[in-house]
Amino acid sequence: MNGLKAVFRRELAAYFETPLAWVFLTVFALAAPSFAWRVGDLFDTGRADLAPLFDFMPWLLLVLMPALAMRAWAEERDRGTLETLLSAPIPLWASALGKFLAAWAVAGLAIALTFPMWIAMNYLGEPDNAATATAYFGALLLAGGYLALGQALSAATSNQVIAFVLGAAACFLITVAGLPFVLDALSARLPGAAAEALAELSALARFESLRRGVVSLSDVVYFLSLIGLGLGLAMTLIDSRRGGGR
Amino acid sequence: MILADRLVKRFAGKTAVNEVSFEVKTGEVLGFLGPNGAGKSTTMRMIAGCLEPDAGRALVNGRDSALQRRAAQEQLGYLPEGAPAYPAMTPRGFVRFCLRARGFSRSGLDEAAERALRLANLGPAAEKSIGALSKGYKRRAALAAAIAHDPPVLILDEPTDGLDPNQKDGVRTLITEMAKAKAIIISTHLLEEVDAICTRAVVIAGGQVLADDTPAKLAELGADNTIASAFRALTGPMGETVGRIRGGRAA
Numbered sequence A: 001m002n003g004l005k006a007v008f009r010r011e012l013a014a015y016f017e018t019p020l021a022w023v024f025l026t027v028f029a030l031a032a033p034s035f036a037w038r039v040g041d042l043f044d045t046g047r048a049d050l051a052p053l054f055d056f057m058p059w060l061l062l063v064l065m066p067a068l069a070m071r072a073w074a075e076e077r078d079r080g081t082l083e084t085l086l087s088a089p090i091p092l093w094a095s096a097l098g099k100f101l102a103a104w105a106v107a108g109l110a111i112a113l114t115f116p117m118w119i120a121m122n123y124l125g126e127p128d129n130a131a132t133a134t135a136y137f138g139a140l141l142l143a144g145g146y147l148a149l150g151q152a153l154s155a156a157t158s159n160q161v162i163a164f165v166l167g168a169a170a171c172f173l174i175t176v177a178g179l180p181f182v183l184d185a186l187s188a189r190l191p192g193a194a195a196e197a198l199a200e201l202s203a204l205a206r207f208e209s210l211r212r213g214v215v216s217l218s219d220v221v222y223f224l225s226l227i228g229l230g231l232g233l234a235m236t237l238i239d240s241r242r243g244g245g246r
Numbered sequence B: 001m002i003l004a005d006r007l008v009k010r011f012a013g014k015t016a017v018n019e020v021s022f023e024v025k026t027g028e029v030l031g032f033l034g035p036n037g038a039g040k041s042t043t044m045r046m047i048a049g050c051l052e053p054d055a056g057r058a059l060v061n062g063r064d065s066a067l068q069r070r071a072a073q074e075q076l077g078y079l080p081e082g083a084p085a086y087p088a089m090t091p092r093g094f095v096r097f098c099l100r101a102r103g104f105s106r107s108g109l110d111e112a113a114e115r116a117l118r119l120a121n122l123g124p125a126a127e128k129s130i131g132a133l134s135k136g137y138k139r140r141a142a143l144a145a146a147i148a149h150d151p152p153v154l155i156l157d158e159p160t161d162g163l164d165p166n167q168k169d170g171v172r173t174l175i176t177e178m179a180k181a182k183a184i185i186i187s188t189h190l191l192e193e194v195d196a197i198c199t200r201a202v203v204i205a206g207g208q209v210l211a212d213d214t215p216a217k218l219a220e221l222g223a224d225n226t227i228a229s230a231f232r233a234l235t236g237p238m239g240e241t242v243g244r245i246r247g248g249r250a251a
Helices: A002-017 A019-039 A051-069 A071-079 A081-086 A092-112 A115-124 A129-154 A160-176 A180-187 A192-200 A203-211 A217-242 B040-048 B069-074 B091-101 B106-119 B123-127 B135-147 B165-181 B191-197 B215-219 B227-235
Strands: B002-011 B014-024 B029-033 B055-060 B076-079 B153-157 B183-187 B200-205 B208-213
Touching: A002 A019, A002 A092, A002 B091, A019 A051, A019 A092, A051 A092, A051 A129, A051 A160, A051 A203, A071 A081, A071 A092, A071 A129, A071 A160, A071 A217, A081 A217, A092 A129, A092 A217, A115 A129, A129 A160, A129 A203, A129 A217, A160 A203, A180 A192, A203 A217, B002 B040, B014 B040, B014 B055, B014 B183, B014 B200, B014 B208, B029 B040, B029 B165, B029 B191, B040 B055, B040 B076, B040 B153, B040 B183, B055 B069, B069 B076, B076 B135, B091 B106, B091 B123, B091 B135, B106 B135, B123 B135, B135 B153, B135 B165, B153 B165, B165 B183, B165 B191, B191 B215, B191 B227, B200 B215, B200 B227, B208 B215, B208 B227, B215 B227
Parallel strands: B029 B183, B029 B200, B076 B153, B153 B183
Antiparallel strands: B002 B014, B002 B055, B200 B208
16 A cells, blocks of 8 residues: 555646646636536526536546546656656556546546536526536546546557547547447447447446436446556556566 | 576567576675676666566565565665656655655655665755756666665666766765675676776676676786776677686686
């Protein structure tokens, strides 16, 4: 646990020692309400809820989470500090988890910056706060899934820009996998079972039910599995640089 | 104690380290010499647990650095090639991070960090961002992190590269003082360093050990009885005439 705590503290500090976290938080704090107000017509729906905010949340997260995750391993490789990390008696899982939790904490802080909108909704009407809390929980899980995927692809390269592009592409694919136009296009080429399986992999479909306030164990397990898969892949890629998994 | 036992490492089918063996006992400073690409850093990475050997083993105080990696790494301090560090951190922050990762906390952490920063002679630079420091101070920050937990084994890849003559002298004095209770490997291109601080030297080229002896015995292999001439004789274009030498004797 010492290694995990040390890496978490260092990573969290690293986000705020550079402009990255500040820029990220500012962009998120401006973009999320802007989409909800300007595109989602938040105040024109006649309902006291944050549905327009959560409509756009996955699309915002799929761009911003890879930006947050791109430095995780790519920067270590580029600067040579990966060797410092690998020569310390820290288990690889602790390094990967410490990096992930630090990025997730920044993502959580960003999502929390939209709380004033929730407060405003309570001032203007009587929103379903339990459903809204569930939607926030879903957004946090979705952000975690995207971050883990981003971290895995960050481990695949020493170039942060490439890590971002790969991460955003992977997040996009896993988001749109269950959309009707994708399924329609694929159902003509894939067997029915494969198309259905692909739909089950869609992060958007899983987020949709949480967004509506429905907590399903399978959805939570899906996101936790996505996080585990991303971190496992990152660990495998980093360990392979050491020369194998003996 | 460090034991490299027939270490082999290949990259993309090319053998970078080929059955390298040597031993470093407590109290010894081993100079690891060789031209660029000789396999020095790869060997040190394998001992430090950053790379796994394709064959052979590296033991750090009896712990296999591949099979008992964490136990071996707890015993060693490692200064990687180029002395990498996080540029946004201060040397103090970097040293404290490395200590925390090794389980140090509270007063133990404070004392160890202060001691390391003092030994590395960082002075006021300890509070500046590493990215804003000169090459010499960056190297000293990484050196402070390597020695902070007072390990019994030190692996230092070019510890004096980029330092000014005064700084070099300071680091050499520090290594000599620490050597009494530690087993130390330093790689260097500065051959005068071998005379200054090493009790033994290993010359490596093409991934193979060409010589392993005391600096004085090694110097005898050169035309003018200097380490430099011995190095040229062993690793230069005419090196093959000297042949492969182990323990001071031609193989």
